[in-house]
Amino acid sequence: MVRFTDVFKSYENGTKALRGVSFEIADGEFAFLVGPSGSGKTTIIKLLTGEIAPTDGKIIVNDYDLTTIKFSKMPYMRRTLGVVFQDYRLIEDKTVFENVAFAMRVVGASGKEIRRRVPYVLELVGLDTRTRRRPQELSGGEQQRVAIARALVNNPRLIIADEPTGNLDPARSLEIMMLLQKINELGTTVLVVTHEKELVESFSKRVIAIDGGKIISDGMGGYYNYER
Amino acid sequence: MKGNRFVYYVREGINSIFNHGFMSFASVCIIVACLIIMGSFTLLALNVDKMIDSMENENEIMAFVDDSYTTEEAQAMKPYIESIDNVSSVFFVTREQAWKDFLDTYSDPGRLGEFGPETLRDRYVIYVDDISVIADTRDAVSRVAGVADTSVHLDIAKTLVKIRNIVTIASIALVAILFTISLFIMSNTVKLTTFERRDEIAIMKMVGATSTFIRWPFVVQGLILGLLGSLISFVMEWGLYILFSDKLMAGAGLSLLTVIPFSSVSIPIFIAFTAVGLGVGVIGSLLAIKNYLKV
Numbered sequence: 001m002v003r004f005t006d007v008f009k010s011y012e013n014g015t016k017a018l019r020g021v022s023f024e025i026a027d028g029e030f031a032f033l034v035g036p037s038g039s040g041k042t043t044i045i046k047l048l049t050g051e052i053a054p055t056d057g058k059i060i061v062n063d064y065d066l067t068t069i070k071f072s073k074m075p076y077m078r079r080t081l082g083v084v085f086q087d088y089r090l091i092e093d094k095t096v097f098e099n100v101a102f103a104m105r106v107v108g109a110s111g112k113e114i115r116r117r118v119p120y121v122l123e124l125v126g127l128d129t130r131t132r133r134r135p136q137e138l139s140g141g142e143q144q145r146v147a148i149a150r151a152l153v154n155n156p157r158l159i160i161a162d163e164p165t166g167n168l169d170p171a172r173s174l175e176i177m178m179l180l181q182k183i184n185e186l187g188t189t190v191l192v193v194t195h196e197k198e199l200v201e202s203f204s205k206r207v208i209a210i211d212g213g214k215i216i217s218d219g220m221g222g223y224y225n226y227e228r
Numbered sequence: 229m230k231g232n233r234f235v236y237y238v239r240e241g242i243n244s245i246f247n248h249g250f251m252s253f254a255s256v257c258i259i260v261a262c263l264i265i266m267g268s269f270t271l272l273a274l275n276v277d278k279m280i281d282s283m284e285n286e287n288e289i290m291a292f293v294d295d296s297y298t299t300e301e302a303q304a305m306k307p308y309i310e311s312i313d314n315v316s317s318v319f320f321v322t323r324e325q326a327w328k329d330f331l332d333t334y335s336d337p338g339r340l341g342e343f344g345p346e347t348l349r350d351r352y353v354i355y356v357d358d359i360s361v362i363a364d365t366r367d368a369v370s371r372v373a374g375v376a377d378t379s380v381h382l383d384i385a386k387t388l389v390k391i392r393n394i395v396t397i398a399s400i401a402l403v404a405i406l407f408t409i410s411l412f413i414m415s416n417t418v419k420l421t422t423f424e425r426r427d428e429i430a431i432m433k434m435v436g437a438t439s440t441f442i443r444w445p446f447v448v449q450g451l452i453l454g455l456l457g458s459l460i461s462f463v464m465e466w467g468l469y470i471l472f473s474d475k476l477m478a479g480a481g482l483s484l485l486t487v488i489p490f491s492s493v494s495i496p497i498f499i500a501f502t503a504v505g506l507g508v509g510v511i512g513s514l515l516a517i518k519n520y521l522k523v
Contacts, residue, residue, distance in 0.1 A: 049434065072438075075433075075436045075437060075438045075439075076436065077436075078433070078434065078435065078436035079435070079436035081436075082435075083434050089427060089430070089431055089434075091427070091428050091431065102431070102435075103431075103435040105236065106432050106435055106436070106437035106441055106442075107435065107436050107437065108233065108441075110232060111232060150435070154435065154436070
């Protein structure tokens with residue numbers, strides 16, 4: 001569950017990225033966060049992952065209060081999240097299997113758990129035949145699937161996908177979105193951050209639109225009302 | 229620490245050493261160079277200290293007893309002299325013994341004619357613990373009843389103290405400078421590694437790795453490089469010391485010099501090298517990784 005309550009964020013250079021943002025995403029929900037460049041989407045992601053702290057307001061993510069959380073507790077909060085980026089952020093010298101296993105290893109999973117869980121997740125994202133390949137040997141869509149598998153492997157409560165289709169053609173983009181929808185149907189909360197209007201409109205999901213650091217609309221498909 | 233984690237840390241640390249082979253090699257070389265210079269200067273300081281110690285033992289205060297004192301009265305002064313601060317040992321020399329010693333060093337005793345032991349005084353030969361305050365000790369000895377005069381080579385004492393102070397200060401300064409240089413180089417080596425792996429570190433943070441988990445492989449890397457550097461430098465220092473001490477001892481005109489055998493300082497040197505190597509490795513790594521763990 002995610003709850004933003006009257007969140008403000010100003011950067012040291014004076015930029016006011018968020019001006020009183022409030023929204024809530026319930027467990028098991030699928031939501032889009034949309035808005036033009038500079039609207040505050042990236043700031044919201046950084047706040048959700050604990051990379052930055054809000055200037056004011058309150059943020060709850062999976063029962064962790066990010067406004068009061070201790071630095072030592074941050075890794076444990078992050079283990080409840082899975083983050084997918086536009087540029088995949090895979091480790092080039094590791095195979096597909098190792099990239100996914102890596103995420104489990106760093107949270108202390110045993111070898112046995114890794115050998116059991118990683119093949120299952122790779123099968124879920126349709127990469128069970130590519131386990132020994134390295135990222136550069138895969139297509140963009142496949143690399144993004146590896147990133148999704150890595151985000152998913154520790155069984156997070158919330159998946160945050162930051163422009164997950166930004167580097168993909170329309171067909172691959174649709175595949176990725178279908179995969180995220182499938183993951184959501186299995187019980188994981190999914191938040192997709194994007195500015196791709198067509199993609200958002202092709203799914204009948206909740207859309208939170210942000211512009212100028214403020215929520216300008218929040219509702220089911222069709223609330224993608226800004227033009228830029 | 230779980231066993232599989234320990235294995236992971238060690239494996240990642242070793243992998244990192246080989247993946248950044250040139251920088252690892254450079255780090256070990258710098259540690260070796262710094263340790264050898266540090267070690268050589270320390271050994272030099274130890275040897276100088278030992279030589280000064282032996283020279284200090286030769287540096288004595290001569291206290292001449294008043295002519296009016298009988299030998300028995302003169303001998304009775306000994307406890308008073310022994311009770312003075314900084315006095316390590318006191319030897320009474322009768323005028324007869326002093327005359328005999330004088331004749332032993334004189335090339336033509338026949339020319340001394342009617343002179344005899346009565347020309348000289350009974351005396352005390354006094355050795356001190358700390359040569360730097362020998363003048364104060366001499367003054368205290370002068371105040372003992374029955375002491376007519378004293379003699380001491382203050383200029384030699386001052387020179388020895390000055391040499392010892394210079395060598396000590398230079399050693400400490402050099403060790404501190406070289407330790408800092410080693411730390412800087414090691415830190416930069418690991419920093420380069422962490423820079424190359426910054427994306428990996430960011431991913432680790434993103435998926436919930438603790439700072440300890442991220443830090444350990446780099447610490448292991450520094451630890452191994454530091455240990456390797458210290459072992460190599462210890463062996464090289466050993467060889468160089470034996471080579472130079474043999475040459476020094478064999479050198480003409482230097483037969484009076486005594487050199488501390490390496491075996492008698494090898495354990496402290498080994499411990500010091502290992503401690504410095506490990507310290508440089510671990511502290512350097514921790515400094516390098518610090519900035520990447522702030523998020």
